[in-house]
Amino acid sequence: MKAGSSSRRRRFLNLRAFLHAWRKLAAAQAAAGEWAHLDGGVGGEAIPKDVPRGHTVVYVGEELRRHVVRVSSLDHPLFRELLDRARDEYGFAAADARLCIPCDEDVFLAVLCHVDADRESRMALCN
Known part of the structure; x- marks a missing residue:
């Protein structure tokens, strides 16, 4: 296994753990009806209806x-830096499940x- 691929896998696993914790918190709050203000629903849903598949808010x-x-x-890498700052500032136990x-x-x-x-530049190279 290449050194770069193990580093990439570790970053992927860290990102996956971050998203899992965020989704778990969102699901718990959705069950409590705390996301109703985002989509206008009575029971609240963890993901607003206007968010396309493959996207997040x-x-x-x-x-x-x-x-x-x-x-x-x-x-x-740049976005991961922003996520790291969010984790450092708010942690996974934020008052609400919004990222x-x-x-x-x-x-x-x-x-x-x-x-x-x-x-876009990576996609152009693949074509």
């Missing part, structure tokens, strides 16, 4: 502005632009 900045991002973007990113919204949008550009 993150809340960014002091005003917690809502952004829908590709789940595949979460594995990019909040503690950074300036302009920085977040710049990271998304870089992640999308990097993704």
Whole structure:
């Protein structure tokens, strides 16, 4: 096994553990009806209805502005850095199950632009 592939696997497992903990917390709060405000439902659902498959919602900045991002973007090194900061700031026992990113919204949008550009360039190489 190559050294890079073990590092990549470890990052994947860390990301998977982060998402598992987040989903578990979201499911617990959905069962308690605490997500009803996100989708307008009475019983509340953990994932709002307007989020396409393969995407997730993150809340960014002091005003917690809502952004829908590709789940595949979460594995990019820059995005992982944002997730690490979120974990350090909020931990897995946050008061609500929303995935909040503690950074300036302009920085977040710049990271998304870089992640999308990097993704596009990799796709162009495969064609």
